[in-house]
Amino acid sequence: MFPTWLLPLAVCVFAALIVLYCLFLCTQLSALLREAAAAAEAEGERGGERGLTAEEVQRLEEGTMAVGGGGVCVVCRDEMEGAQAVRVLPGCRHAFHRSCADAWLQRQSSCPLCRARLLPPPLPLSTATPAPTPTPVSPSSRV
Numbered sequence: 001m002f003p004t005w006l007l008p009l010a011v012c013v014f015a016a017l018i019v020l021y022c023l024f025l026c027t028q029l030s031a032l033l034r035e036a037a038a039a040a041e042a043e044g045e046r047g048g049e050r051g052l053t054a055e056e057v058q059r060l061e062e063g064t065m066a067v068g069g070g071g072v073c074v075v076c077r078d079e080m081e082g083a084q085a086v087r088v089l090p091g092c093r094h095a096f097h098r099s100c101a102d103a104w105l106q107r108q109s110s111c112p113l114c115r116a117r118l119l120p121p122p123l124p125l126s127t128a129t130p131a132p133t134p135t136p137v138s139p140s141s142r143v
Ligand SMILES: [Zn+2]
Pocket: 073, 074, 075, 076, 077, 078, 096, 097, 100
């Protein structure tokens, strides 16, 4: 009832199916690995220009308009008035509306006005040696 020539044929077909299945798994796996590597690479590239975290922004200096000396917030192009809370950036001492500065700094870690690179402020309970004070950037040096 079972032709003798059918058995080797069935074995061959079965083996071929297994090989095909392995090849399929391999392509799937390598595609996944490539995707993961590309994602990691993009993550690393973004890391160079990333903004501060919300927590780091919260540690930045806050003040009222007296600190900034008045003027226009370059982020929203609106006047900064006396009662408004402002965020003073470390280093260049430029001031912006607090909400404007917070939103900006979470996108990129540079001053919206003079583009001075902003480093996250050190943790308050840092045991490390105090960081050297950054050299102040004069806006008049950029013409
Ligand atoms: Zn603003």
